[in-house]
Amino acid sequence: MAPNELATAYADLINNGQNSASWAKFDTANDLLLPAIEDNKKKRTDELNQTGQGTAEISFTATAGPTAPIALATLDTGAIVAVNVYESDTAKPTNADAVIKLDNNPAVKALTGVDQSAKGFTTTYSDQIFFYVPSQGSNDPIRLLGYRSSLLEAKVSP
Numbered sequence: 001m002a003p004n005e006l007a008t009a010y011a012d013l014i015n016n017g018q019n020s021a022s023w024a025k026f027d028t029a030n031d032l033l034l035p036a037i038e039d040n041k042k043k044r045t046d047e048l049n050q051t052g053q054g055t056a057e058i059s060f061t062a063t064a065g066p067t068a069p070i071a072l073a074t075l076d077t078g079a080i081v082a083v084n085v086y087e088s089d090t091a092k093p094t095n096a097d098a099v100i101k102l103d104n105n106p107a108v109k110a111l112t113g114v115d116q117s118a119k120g121f122t123t124t125y126s127d128q129i130f131f132y133v134p135s136q137g138s139n140d141p142i143r144l145l146g147y148r149s150s151l152l153e154a155k156v157s158p
Contacts, residue, residue, distance in 0.1 A: 001025060001133055001142060003071040007064035007083035010129065014062035014087065027141040033129065033149075037062075037087065047104065048091055055098035056120075058091040065126060077135035080145065085127040087149075092120025092157055111154035120157040125149050 001009060001022075009022035014037055017023070028034060041060050048058050065084030072080045091100050101116045102109040108123055109115050129147045134140040 003069040003079065003081045003083070003133070006069060006081055006131060006133065006142070007085050007129075010083065010131075011062040011064050011085050014085070015060075025142055027143045031144045033127070033144055033147045041089075044089060044091075052093070052098065052100070055095040056091060056093050056100060058089055060087070060089045062087045071133075074132070078138070079133045081131050081133050083129050083131070085129060086124055086152065087127060088122055088124045090120060090122045090157060093118060107151055108154040111151075112156055114156060117156045122153075122155055122157050123151070124153040126152040 009020075009025065012020045012022050013026060013028070013034065017034075017038075045058055048056055063086050065086045067084040070082040074080060093100060099116045099118050100120045102112075102114075102121070108121060112121065127147055127149045130145040132143045132145055134142070
């Protein structure tokens with residue numbers, strides 16, 4: 001896989017899991033980031049459902065970040081590639097009388113300057129990810145080497 005396609009392919013894995021066209025190209029069995037993302041999605045959904053079931057919803061999406069990939073060739077003609085993926089989640093009310101409260105999310109509260117919204121919130125995380133990409137023609141899967149996730153932005157939904 002070309003370095004400039006890697007972030008988009010991995011974002012597709014995050015969004016679509018085993019239904020992703022790129023699923024077989026990655027070593028997902030040894031990937032620690034994908035299950036961490038799924039656990040976070042489940043936790044956030046469960047928290048919202050505890051207080052807002054029937055009055056709110058949350059959605060998740062991942063996209064390739066704007067940073068160009070950095071690739072370093074390896075001795076076996078593969079590459080170590082660093083990419084950036086953005087993960088966003090949007091929590092919004094589905095009932096005109098409901099609000100989304102940030103009781104358990106001080107970081108989003110600090111970034112937005114409010115503790116609740118009738119329009120909801122969008123939070124974006126930046127994942128900096130390193131992969132080993134095998135040489136062209138190899139049947140070996142792309143392997144996750146490491147990652148770092150950071151809160152990038154939080155805003156009140158328009």
